[in-house]
Amino acid sequence: MKTPPLPSRSPRRIIILALSGAVLLILAGSLIALDQIGIGPAVFASYVSETVSRLAGANLVVKVDRTVLPADGKTTTTIHATNTNQTLPITARLITGSGSLNPDSNQPGNATFTYTTPAQPGIVEIEVSSGSLTETIILTLKEALSPTTPVLVAPADKSTSTNPKLEVSGTGPANTKILLTDNGTLNTTTKTDANGNFRVLLEKPLYAGQHTLAAIAQTDLGVNSTVSNLTTVTIVTEPVKLDSSHIRLSPSRPVAGDSFGLFIPVSLNTARVTAEFQGRTFELTDLHQTSVFTGTLPAPEQAGAYSINLTLFDLANTATKFDQAVNVLVVSQ
Secondary structure, X not given: OOOXXXXXXXXXXXXXXXXXXXXXXXXXXXXXXXXXXXXXXXXXXXXHHHHHHHXXXXXXXXXXXXXXXXXXXXXXXXXXXXXXOOOOOOEEEEEEOOOEEEEEEEEOOEEEEEEEOOOOOEEEEEEEEEOOEEEEEEEEEEEOOOOOOOEEEEOOOOEEEOOOOXXXXXXXXXXXXXXXXXXXXEEEEEEOOXXXXXXXXXXXXXXXEEEEEEEEEEOOOOOEOXXXXXXXXXXXXXXXXXXXXXXXXXXXXXXXXXXXXXXXXXXOOEEEEEEEEOOEEEEEEOOOOOOEXXXXXXXXXXXXXXXXXXXXXXXXXXXXXXXXXXXXXEEOO
């Protein structure tokens, strides 16, 4: 009597069983190795979940306006977070350090948070999460030390000037940002040199009248000094003038439908000139710095007599308008 043959396993099944066993051995070995270096199963599972989310197309992008801040109890920075998966909400929490963290707007896939510093220096860690994705922000809080108060040297207090774009000079802490204010509003930003001196032309010209100038020193952390000595200066400017007798056109009689050149001579204190013609405003330019402002204008389609209104601006951007300053006779082709 023959012994019946044992059922044989197919080669495919043997390969699958072998691969499965190898995978299990690799996973077991990996978990043991990860546990030995301090990465437990929960952390590993979180890493796997985050990897799967990124492979599925989700991506958490986190940006922060400033990462080094003064520990003054009032400075803020904004955290911007977006997730390409618009269905997932975004949360943020403090995991190290102190201060306050508040949401500004929080919609699925898009959120902003405002962090306010405490009064103690240190390191702050903020964790931003969306689904299984997380990002950690590290902020450095430094002691909020106020810089030395700067001193304005020029212009002299209670002085008068005909130049709206004054030169201001003074002293302050070396290599430090200086904020120059005009009647309490920021006008110009400059910086002291290695010897603590600064000299700069005001970026925004001063209009005619009285102005109170002051300087404030500001550290790299954004901490301001107390306000410097105040300097009062009065700006006296002459009104801009138009040299009407020397205005010219090229050609002198523009052809209907063509373009023509406009040449406007003005006083030396004129900073800008605009021309209003046929319902449009054109900015003229002083190409050669000769106080002759020029521009190319389109002639009307119909022949006839027309006029151009001009507006002149001085260095303080004060406007003076001259209605019907230029007469234009347009001829037919």
